Amino acid sequence: MDVILFLIFAAIAVVCAINVVVQTHPISSALSLVGVMGSLAVLYLLLGAEFIAAAQVIVYAGAIMVLFIFVIMLLNAGAEARKGRSYMVQFLGVPLLIFFLGLAAYFVQRMFPANTMVRFGGFTCAGTQTGESCGGAETVGRALFKTYLLPFEVTSILILIAIVGAIVLARKELES
């Protein structure tokens, strides 16, 4: 069951990612990217990361992609003009990509032998009781506000800088 679930959503993620790269219109790329993010959220659930899966759907697929689609609509971005690629790229690109991916897959299989198997609900860690998943909001929240409190606070300053920077960059020029 876990294997079937993984294979289905991994296939969706890969097909949508290829679609992001090959589509010429930015709106099609953005919608395919939403597909990638949604299927990754399912894979996070399979890995026992419930909080991260929820954050993925809300922050990535919700907020960030809406921002992207806003900008695409606002700028009325049309399809990208296809330019003639060189023959070397046309004939060598796909075989080289497959070769490189095969190499990466081979080394990953060698470095991580199949002794760690992922089961749904199998993510446990030291502080929790047996049968309770480790990736819920409670465990993540405790780690975030105890062990990682300083990075969390620094993040709020980063967000503040990003808000001010975005407003300064995108505002209308005041006539002086």
Added chain:
Amino acid sequence: MMTAVPISWFLTLSAVLFSLGVAGFLFRRNIITVFMSIELMLNAVNLSFVTFSYQHKEVAGHILTFFVMVVAAAEAAVGLAIILTVFKNRATLNIDDISSMKN
């Protein structure tokens, strides 16, 4: 019939998604699509963080993924503001036409 997924499959999927993101970053000419390829790469890295978190039975990978999401949100806000400004000044989204820092 296997009932559990080997951890290397998740890492391979992460590598595949990251390579596709790199390919999009290198080959696309629309600045918004280039930006979306960066988001794709960040997502691939997030997947491997969560996978390693499962392997080591630690919650630290989840925290790191959370921070990556925060940085991605800040980056998207500032980057899209920069794209708006560039489009306002030059009326193009093609990165080949925006090369004033080249020489």
